[in-house]
Amino acid sequence: METHANYTSFVAVGDSFTEGMSDLLPDGSYRGWADLLAARLAARTPGFRYANLAVRGKLIGQIVSEQVDVAAAMEADVVTLVGGLNDTLRPKCDMARVRGLLEEAVERLAPSCRTLVMMRSPGRNGPVMERFRPRMEELFAHVxxxxxxxGALVVDLYGSPALGDQRMWDVDRLHLTAEGHARVAEAVWQTLGLDAETDWQALLPPPARAGWAARRAADLRFAREHLGPWIGRRLTGRSSGDGRPAKRPELLPYEPPAPQDLVLRPDRVAGS
Structure with a gap:
């Protein structure tokens, strides 16, 4: 139901999920659900301002130390906080510390904004994720x-069958496709009390069954190009976001890219 809410500013805090990987644009940058949401909110409100402090690979301690105070000082209408999942995917994880840091982030952010939004992040099925699922669910219970x-809002993406569909996930099996990000944007939009424009939980048509050889080739490509490097970073304490700045560090008026700049690469479309 439409609440006629009017939001004038939005700050996104988090990691690769909020940065927008793997919703890749032609210029090599990532868009993602937060940019999509900002564009829709900006269309409703002249002078709408948006900042995205998220950086891929960040752990909850880094999010707290590098992003939370910056976001709180912006005093935005809406702040989204999604973090801690990267910690749960490490070989060793102190869940008590993760819970404490997430609580610290909420305690700083909630008083600074009109609406704090948190998430139970989406998850796909598979042997890699099964190992870490108990930690993830402990994190989401704490959220x-x-x-x-x-008094924060929670967007529950974790139990969505639609977002669990492997076609919603990029070839790295860790990040959503453009279609997945669009659905997350719609889910947050509706959680903010705005009229639904699409059914973000609508299931995709049944997939064509790939042959055994094609599935094994995809598995080998995933292991070589994504799983191996990801495990290597986990074991050595490195991050894909080391030295990388926030994508949109200042709370400034938001002008979405022109439509002709948003043509997606064919290999990034869901189901491809």
């Missing part, structure tokens, strides 16, 4: 508890 305590 629910913090949101209830501090």
């Amino acid at each position: 629910d508890a913090l949101a209830a305590r501090h």
